[in-house]
Amino acid sequence: MSEYNFNNSDKDGYVLEIKDLEVIYETDLETVHAVNNVSFSVRAGETFGLVGETGAGKTTTALSILRLLPDRTGKVTKGEIFFNGENLLELSDEVMRKEINGERVSMIFQDPMTSLNPIMNVGEQIYEALKYHNPEKKTKEELEKRVEETLELVGIPKKRKNEYPHQFSGGMKQRVIIAIALACKPELLIADEPTTALDVTIQAQVLAMMSELNEKLGTATILITHDLGVVANMCDDAAVMYAGELVELGTVEDIFESEDHHPYTVGLFGSIPNLDEERERLQPIEGLMPDPTALPFGCHFQDRCPYCFDRCINEHPQLLKLSDTHSIRCHLFSDKALEVNHD
Amino acid sequence: MTEATHKDTPLVEVIDLSKYFSIGRKSELHAVDKVSFAIDKGKTLGIVGESGCGKSTLGRTILRLLEPTSGQILFEGEDITKYSKTRMRQLRRTMQIIFQDPYASLNPRKTVADIISQPLIVNNIFDSKDKLAERVAELMEIVGLATRLSDAYPHELDGGRRQRIGVARALALRPKFIVCDEPVSALDVSIQAQILNLLMDLQDDMGLTYMFITHDLSVVKHISDEICVMYLGQIVEKSSSRDLFKNPLHPYTQMLLSAILAPNLSRRKTKKGIVHGEVTSPIDPTPGCRFAPRCDYRMEICTKADPEFREVEPNHYVACYKVEQDLGLDSYISGNQNETGI
Numbered sequence: 001m002s003e004y005n006f007n008n009s010d011k012d013g014y015v016l017e018i019k020d021l022e023v024i025y026e027t028d029l030e031t032v033h034a035v036n037n038v039s040f041s042v043r044a045g046e047t048f049g050l051v052g053e054t055g056a057g058k059t060t061t062a063l064s065i066l067r068l069l070p071d072r073t074g075k076v077t078k079g080e081i082f083f084n085g086e087n088l089l090e091l092s093d094e095v096m097r098k099e100i101n102g103e104r105v106s107m108i109f110q111d112p113m114t115s116l117n118p119i120m121n122v123g124e125q126i127y128e129a130l131k132y133h134n135p136e137k138k139t140k141e142e143l144e145k146r147v148e149e150t151l152e153l154v155g156i157p158k159k160r161k162n163e164y165p166h167q168f169s170g171g172m173k174q175r176v177i178i179a180i181a182l183a184c185k186p187e188l189l190i191a192d193e194p195t196t197a198l199d200v201t202i203q204a205q206v207l208a209m210m211s212e213l214n215e216k217l218g219t220a221t222i223l224i225t226h227d228l229g230v231v232a233n234m235c236d237d238a239a240v241m242y243a244g245e246l247v248e249l250g251t252v253e254d255i256f257e258s259e260d261h262h263p264y265t266v267g268l269f270g271s272i273p274n275l276d277e278e279r280e281r282l283q284p285i286e287g288l289m290p291d292p293t294a295l296p297f298g299c300h301f302q303d304r305c306p307y308c309f310d311r312c313i314n315e316h317p318q319l320l321k322l323s324d325t326h327s328i329r330c331h332l333f334s335d336k337a338l339e340v341n342h343d
Numbered sequence: 344m345t346e347a348t349h350k351d352t353p354l355v356e357v358i359d360l361s362k363y364f365s366i367g368r369k370s371e372l373h374a375v376d377k378v379s380f381a382i383d384k385g386k387t388l389g390i391v392g393e394s395g396c397g398k399s400t401l402g403r404t405i406l407r408l409l410e411p412t413s414g415q416i417l418f419e420g421e422d423i424t425k426y427s428k429t430r431m432r433q434l435r436r437t438m439q440i441i442f443q444d445p446y447a448s449l450n451p452r453k454t455v456a457d458i459i460s461q462p463l464i465v466n467n468i469f470d471s472k473d474k475l476a477e478r479v480a481e482l483m484e485i486v487g488l489a490t491r492l493s494d495a496y497p498h499e500l501d502g503g504r505r506q507r508i509g510v511a512r513a514l515a516l517r518p519k520f521i522v523c524d525e526p527v528s529a530l531d532v533s534i535q536a537q538i539l540n541l542l543m544d545l546q547d548d549m550g551l552t553y554m555f556i557t558h559d560l561s562v563v564k565h566i567s568d569e570i571c572v573m574y575l576g577q578i579v580e581k582s583s584s585r586d587l588f589k590n591p592l593h594p595y596t597q598m599l600l601s602a603i604l605a606p607n608l609s610r611r612k613t614k615k616g617i618v619h620g621e622v623t624s625p626i627d628p629t630p631g632c633r634f635a636p637r638c639d640y641r642m643e644i645c646t647k648a649d650p651e652f653r654e655v656e657p658n659h660y661v662a663c664y665k666v667e668q669d670l671g672l673d674s675y676i677s678g679n680q681n682e683t684g685i
Contacts, residue, residue, distance in 0.1 A: 053531040053532065053533060053534075054502075054531050169621050171621060172621075199393040199394055199558065200393070200558065200560070200599060200602045200603065201393065201598060201599065201602045202393075202621065203602070203604075204601075204602035204604075207604075226531065226532065227604070227606075228606035229603070229604030229605055229606045230604055231606075232604065232605065232606050232607055232608055232611060233604045233605075233610070233611055252608060252611075253608065256606070256607055256608050257607075257608060267533060268532060268533065269606065270536070271532040271533045271535065271536035272532055272536075272561060272606055273539075273561040273562055273564060273565030273566075274561070275560070275561050275564060275588065275603065275605060276605070281540055281543070282536035282539055282540055282565070283536070284533050284534070284535075284536030284537040284540060285533040285536075286537070288501055288503070288534075
């Protein structure tokens with residue numbers, strides 16, 4: 001279905017298009033419905049924010065793009081992931097490993113403390129990525145030069161390339177990880193909570209560097225975060241994820257400045273203390289996310305929604321298009337919708 | 344001391360409190376360095392700072408979970424630093440702590456009811472099991488835990504419910520003072536808001552006094568009456584919550600505030616004041632302002648002697664030479680050097 005090309009009708013501008021993705025984790029005891037009918041697209045040079053709380057399915061979505069779901073339990077049961085027109089789900093493991101992951105699509109993981117190898121110096125770790133993805137058969141000297149360039153790109157002096165991860169602080173380690181991810185000049189970068197483990201001032205440094213690099217290199221980025229502040233400052237488009245589904249999708253203007261929102265999005269905003277206004281109490285979302293092994297039939301948010309009515313229990317809501325860019329999965333907006341995206 | 348303006352005795356007062364850890368043979372890590380403040384009854388003092396600034400050490404030292412190196416801790420006007428173990432143990436009924444990580448701070452082999460009743464048993468509060476069970480049920484209700492969960496184990500519960508157990512346990516002995524050490528940073532935002540509301544309701548109902556330690560500036564603003572900003576073991580600025588955010592004076596506070604990413608588009612793509620460099624080492628610090636190496640306004644004097652922590656505006660305390668200069672106050676070199684004007 002093409003309804004999801006919400007920003008422009010020209011398909012060619014998209015680096016990544018995910019359509020109706022469904023992912024489960026299956027054991028002999030239970031089946032976890034981690035991602036349900038997720039569709040979105042990312043244009044070249046764009047930063048796309050994927051927002052949601054723990055267990056919403058953000059990381060699972062990212063891992064299915066890289067085909068890194070756990071071997072025996074994780075399965076993509078439906079959907080397509082087009083990367084520059086090619087369906088990643090149909091490629092062989094070998095092609096994924098040699099030609100896609102780390103070369104054309106790369107990922108930054110959340111925890112900079114554990115994602116580096118403690119017994120290899122950082123230069124070697126960047127070199128490793130370059131050596132395995134070297135279609136142009138560059139010489140060792142050329143690759144070494146690229147290691148130094150990459151380090152300087154992320155603001156680390158090249159003379160530190162022989163140092164080990166423990167000699168770097170948290171923010172510097174995250175820079176090294178970003179350097180590894182960018183070494184092969186990927187077309188798509190997936191950053192999974194890249195600054196969650198960092199202090200605010202260091203977060204500001206790393207994010208400023210990431211947006212600078214995004215401008216310089218034009219890499220499309222998926223930024224996974226639970227922090228609406230990060231989305232507001234970094235992203236062009238964003239989607240709010242809840243219980244494995246996108247509940248709201250739009251440009252940042254739609255998400256932050258529009259009048260219409262999914263009740264869950266409203267709840268997320270109500271939960272954050274606001275710095276600009278005095279508020280006596282926060283308005284949290286009561287209750288918890290539904291059990292992903294037994295999702296309710298109707299709307300996944302029904303138990304926590306203050307506006308829940310009969311239809312929400314009996315009928316699963318579709319993503320309703322409110323404008324060219326803004327979609328909400330909620331029955332409350334069925335009168336306002338331009339068209340329904342059947343899924 | 345600096346807190347002479349208060350009419351009543353504050354519930355907790357800390358005077359020149361220091362906690363040094365010795366490292367190796369001669370080195371010392373100055374985790375908390377000559378910190379002074381007071382918390383009035385029923386109020387919340389927020390302690391904010393980045394990792395490694397000593398805020399958790401401060402919280403633990405005040406409860407004497409760590410022994411202070413020097414300084415005084417006054418609880419209801421009495422210095423508790425010299426209290427014996429037995430006396431301290433009695434006093435601890437009135438001062439409790441809620442820990443950051445609801446996953447690590449609960450014994451995985453005990454049920455919810457066991458965990459909450461532990462402090463009551465240790466302190467021999469009740470002579471009958473029925474009364475104990477009654478109190479535990481009451482506590483669970485206060486913090487919003489369904490009584491059907493009393494036989495559940497922590498691993499069966501989500502982070503928010505676990506943190507409610509931590510709150511119930513802290514409340515069990517009817518304390519007056521609770522140190523909240525990052526109680527919501529491990530939780531999702533929607534759950535975080537539930538716990539913050541709970542803590543604020545409990546404060547209203549029971550007249551509790553909090554020392555709220557966090558790195559999250561929007562949370563600290565929301566919950567605190569007064570805020571101390573810590574940097575490398577020292578308090579660099581202290582004022583009312585509103586004043587601090589409206590009129591931050593210390594360069595570190597200013598940079599900290601400008602690093603906040605607000606969840607709206609108003610400051611999008613604007614150049615933000617970025618703090619350069621990283622926190623320097625708290626091991627054997629040299630004299631002078633600890634923030635000087637990262638400060639844009641650094642002057643010669645800043646690396647020579649510690650700036651004095653002084654009241655520069657009503658109830659607004661700052662330790663910074665630049666602020667003194669801007670406000671036209673006399674500077675002086677404090678510490679062990681002669682008090683000469685500059």
